[in-house]
Amino acid sequence: MQKLDIFNHIFPKPFYELMMKMAPGHEDIGKRVRGVPMLYDLDERFRVMDRFEDYQQILCLASPPIEALGEPDIAVQLARAANDGMAELIDKYPDRFPGFAASLPMNAPAALLEETRRAVDELGACGVQIFTNVNGKPLDAPETLPLFDLMAGYDRPIWLHPARRASHADYPTETKSKYEIWWTFGWPYETSAAMAHIVFAGLFDKHPNLKIITHHMGGMVPYFEGRVGPGWDQLGSRTSDEDLTGLLEKLEKRPLDYFKMFYADTATFGARAATECGLSFFGPERVLFASDSPFDPEKGPMYIRETIKVLDGLEMPDHVRADIYRNNALKLLRLNLNGA
């Protein structure tokens, strides 16, 4: 069965070199990247990919977010280099990489839409990858709202990747967190909080066709369906110093119904019960195969293998499995591929 892995990570070599040059103080990133060769070494990536039959990848840059690497002018140059690098790879290896999600300089509002247009119109990006906050600011800040309008206009997806933040009123603050809790639980929390901002800012009322792919099977939302559902139906009952009840009236639907409008990927690192829970929440037509490779203990193949094992083991008609593995993505990413 053909498989299109829509969320996995890469540093195209020219981008990686530029990042190391332009973003000094990020030597820690360099060190971590060098520990995971598949991130920058194409031959290693092909060796890992070849272990899996009929397996292709949509390319996304690895984190940290572009906007965390430097001031706006640096971010713009880095985003351009990242997108040029990924475009080069999909041109050169279309059978390996049928597409990519563009990286954006989210801290450079003046250049943001321009780079988006360049990536989609000129470089052939399938959509864009953004992070759950912009250097601490929520995604519904005035500077970044126009991106949602643009992407809804394109009818192309936004990949939503979690990002740690230093401090913000409704996100965890964990510059110096213990035990990497910021990663294990903080990232899905960030994803969930960002989803809430998108919902309560009314973005799905404004753009019912808005397509947002949430990493790691929708963050916390499916497991906490009860809190998002009847819990948030009581929005305002836990707040004394502000009247939040009007917010529910302003929205056209129940909060829960908007959360079901997101898309989600299967990157649960081999967690079968979680995958079932996520599938039950979003429905198989909104779930897309993804591995989050190469960030696993084996530095590449493990999460691909374990995710395939979970999906192959779930009881569902084969045409539904094929949708999750590839067809949902072809439709969402507007790809027209012939064969693998």
Add this chain to the structure above:
Amino acid sequence: MQKLDIFNHIFPKPFYELMMKMAPGHEDIGKRVRGVPMLYDLDERFRVMDRFEDYQQILCLASPPIEALGEPDIAVQLARAANDGMAELIDKYPDRFPGFAASLPMNAPAALLEETRRAVDELGACGVQIFTNVNGKPLDAPETLPLFDLMAGYDRPIWLHPARRASHADYPTETKSKYEIWWTFGWPYETSAAMAHIVFAGLFDKHPNLKIITHHMGGMVPYFEGRVGPGWDQLGSRTSDEDLTGLLEKLEKRPLDYFKMFYADTATFGARAATECGLSFFGPERVLFASDSPFDPEKGPMYIRETIKVLDGLEMPDHVRADIYRNNALKLLRLNLNGA
């Protein structure tokens, strides 16, 4: 089938009156309490309980935590009043309330163990309820560690309830959070972070019989089994300024294995797929029926009804269902009841 609801909330009337008197500045709590009569009105509680056949409750105080209500001397008095109030209720209505979880003045280390002993030895508490942080401090701080030793010695459970915090390095900070994200996603995050502190502090190595009941089906842990599992097997790989790898070597087991040593309750507010995911993670022998009543849109009956609907609808042998509804709790809480 007999049902014992082990996590639901009450304010015994004498405690509530004392709290309003001793903890001024908490009028907002008073206002919210008055909106949910079942919290303080026993007749209303009985009316709601009577809707369900063979249904009993273990009493737990409602939040906020005792220690958030005042200085240590006030907290000690409030904890005593809460425990006296719950003990009175179980003495007077043993068929309704076969037991209670004691409240503790966690900010009063000098009195903490004394009140625990008084509650268990003299008042007949089944165990104690604590919150996921102590006014911002993690549970493995030196002042609160002796409580875990004491409870392991008693072989009695600790109910772990989430609590918002103002600020701490590895918890969300949300004194002024938008959309009550601090509740919807922040609470399960707090639960998960507290579980991580308990695990990485080595408390399960020290006390393999430690019994901790995590609210809302184990926080985020079951859904993020992949992050807790292979994700945390790589502890240290995401941290540059500190060497965390030694921590894994210090522990006797894989991090994931410790997280499976917690107990969890069914308070998912009617989320069937989440309940299945949690059951799959902890195993049915570590899951206990609980509703979190009365904090639902109907102010009492809805979460009881919806939780029963989920459990009755799951495919499992009836003896397993009976374990989840009551027998696991009887064993864990060391209750010896005859009939309902």
